Amino acid sequence: MNETIKVLVIDDDDSGREALALLLRSAGYEITSAATGLDAIDLIDHDQFQVIVSDLFLPDKSGLDILQHVQKVSPATEVIVVTGHGSAQSAVRAMKAGAYDYITKPIDFDELKIVVSKALDKQKLLSENIYLRRQLQGRFEFNNIIGSSPAMNLMFERMSRIVKTDSAVLVSGESGTGKELVARALHYNGPRKDRPFIAVNCSAIPETLLESELFGHVRGAFTGAIKDKPGRFEAANHGTIFLDEIGTLPLHLQAKLLRVLQEHEVERVGSNKTVKLHVRVISATNADLENMVKQGEFREDLFYRLNVIPIHLPPLRDRQQDIMHLTSFFLEKQCRLMGRPPCSISKQALEALEQYSWPGNVRELENLIERMIVLTDTSIISLDDVPSKIIGDNKSGAVFNIKMSNDGIDLVSEISKIETSFIVEALKSAKGVKARAAALLGINRTTLVEKIKRLKIDAVG
Numbered sequence: 001m002n003e004t005i006k007v008l009v010i011d012d013d014d015s016g017r018e019a020l021a022l023l024l025r026s027a028g029y030e031i032t033s034a035a036t037g038l039d040a041i042d043l044i045d046h047d048q049f050q051v052i053v054s055d056l057f058l059p060d061k062s063g064l065d066i067l068q069h070v071q072k073v074s075p076a077t078e079v080i081v082v083t084g085h086g087s088a089q090s091a092v093r094a095m096k097a098g099a100y101d102y103i104t105k106p107i108d109f110d111e112l113k114i115v116v117s118k119a120l121d122k123q124k125l126l127s128e129n130i131y132l133r134r135q136l137q138g139r140f141e142f143n144n145i146i147g148s149s150p151a152m153n154l155m156f157e158r159m160s161r162i163v164k165t166d167s168a169v170l171v172s173g174e175s176g177t178g179k180e181l182v183a184r185a186l187h188y189n190g191p192r193k194d195r196p197f198i199a200v201n202c203s204a205i206p207e208t209l210l211e212s213e214l215f216g217h218v219r220g221a222f223t224g225a226i227k228d229k230p231g232r233f234e235a236a237n238h239g240t241i242f243l244d245e246i247g248t249l250p251l252h253l254q255a256k257l258l259r260v261l262q263e264h265e266v267e268r269v270g271s272n273k274t275v276k277l278h279v280r281v282i283s284a285t286n287a288d289l290e291n292m293v294k295q296g297e298f299r300e301d302l303f304y305r306l307n308v309i310p311i312h313l314p315p316l317r318d319r320q321q322d323i324m325h326l327t328s329f330f331l332e333k334q335c336r337l338m339g340r341p342p343c344s345i346s347k348q349a350l351e352a353l354e355q356y357s358w359p360g361n362v363r364e365l366e367n368l369i370e371r372m373i374v375l376t377d378t379s380i381i382s383l384d385d386v387p388s389k390i391i392g393d394n395k396s397g398a399v400f401n402i403k404m405s406n407d408g409i410d411l412v413s414e415i416s417k418i419e420t421s422f423i424v425e426a427l428k429s430a431k432g433v434k435a436r437a438a439a440l441l442g443i444n445r446t447t448l449v450e451k452i453k454r455l456k457i458d459a460v461g
């Protein structure tokens with residue numbers, strides 16, 4: 001499982017754009033394309049790309065405009081410009097303005113692939129450096145959010161940019177990706193940090209109570225309303241309200257929420273007195289709200305009001321690079337909480353975690369690490385401590401998922417991986433007894449011992 005690397009291709013010429021997209025897709029990148037400058041800017045504002053390949057001449061904007069916009073909203077993104085034959089001057093101008101590189105038409109696809117992969121290398125180095133620097137200084141701005149993958153770095157950058165503003169933020173991502181963590185970090189690192197942070201899980205409150213929970217009510221407004229009660233919006237005044245699972249908000253409350261957000265004031269149910277609100281709104285969803293808008297299940301106007309600044313948290317399986325950092329973070333945290341000496345994890349066990357698909361994302365990883373620490377007596381988590389469900393998800397299956405990359409593979413190392421998997425499995429079945437494992441593998445014990453040494457396999461059993 002590799003990192004998802006997002007590349008935006010901008011070219012008004014349909015066939016050129018499609019060819020570029022096809023080529024880069026075949027190189028394993030996730031491609032989005034745009035035919036106009038305006039479309040491109042919209043995509044740049046709403047998504048996070050690692051690399052942008054843009055034609056220098058577009059009907060509505062120039063590649064330089066795009067470059068400037070990218071530098072403003074997403075400076076970590078590398079831009080590669082494509083110039084026509086004989087327009088060396090504009091290429092030079094683009095480079096001076098901060099483009100990573102340029103390539104000239106007709107495009108040499110091999111050259112393009114090399115330039116894109118170099119841009120990514122530079123970015124990776126830079127993001128590891130930023131991560132290490134932050135770690136050395138011991139003062140992350142968002143120090144409880146771990147991640148050094150390019151996608152997470154783009155997210156940190158966006159968070160730093162918006163933390164001091166009041167703009168509405170919509171955090172999206174699968175369950176367990178850290179949406180609430182991000183919402184809290186935005187609040188507690190911003191100017192409202194000494195004011196309330198009120199979280200409302202829209203799906204956890206019965207629909208009949210939700211209106212009064214959010215907006216409050218006065219005495220007698222409905223049966224059971226025995227006294228005046230402020231809603232969560234009032235409670236969050238001057239602070240932040242976090243509307244979790246916003247996609248589950250019923251349509252009639254969506255209309256009321258929209259009014260409150262537009263008018264910056266709220267009326268309690270049963271009252272016509274308004275209360276002025278100064279609240280930052282952060283909402284979160286694991287549903288595809290844009291699709292819900294298309295299906296008529298979510299109001300489009302409300303969507304735009306909530307989604308001024310989108311933050312998308314990619315699933316953990318798409319940011320394999322973060323697994324190692326998250327694992328050490330949780331190991332340290334859990335051992336500290338349990339009052340145990342620090343523990344570590346073996347290379348093979350970590351590899352198994354890196355190969356797993358993590359449907360429950362970071363939450364699942366955190367829970368697993370807690371469980372492994374509780375169940376082991378040693379200070380090193382080994383492959384043996386990793387539940388078979390997780391190993392089964394990769395070692396025995398994934399190695400046979402044979403894919404031939406366009407850049408070729410390293411056959412010897414691929415075969416070593418397969419060999420390692422079988423040896424580890426055999427050792428497990430044999431409860432670590434090498435003679436029995438060797439018999440299972442149809443080789444003699446000496447050969448097995450030699451292989452274990454060469455492949456640097458941990459003790460299993």
Ligand SMILES: Nc1ncnc2c1ncn2[C@@H]1O[C@H](COP(=O)(O)OP(=O)(O)OP(=O)(O)O)[C@@H](O)[C@H]1O
Nearest residue numbers: 144145146174175176177178179180181286362363
């Ligand atoms: N990048 C991260 N660094 C450290 N801890 C993280 C990170 N992402 C998530 N976590 C931890 O994982 C757990 C789940 O995160 P959180 O509750 O924010 O997820 P969520 O996206 O709101 O999930 P759900 O959709 O299920 O509500 C929390 O304990 C959180 O602290």
Ligand SMILES: [Mg+2]
Nearest residue numbers: 179180244284
């Ligand atoms: Mg949540």
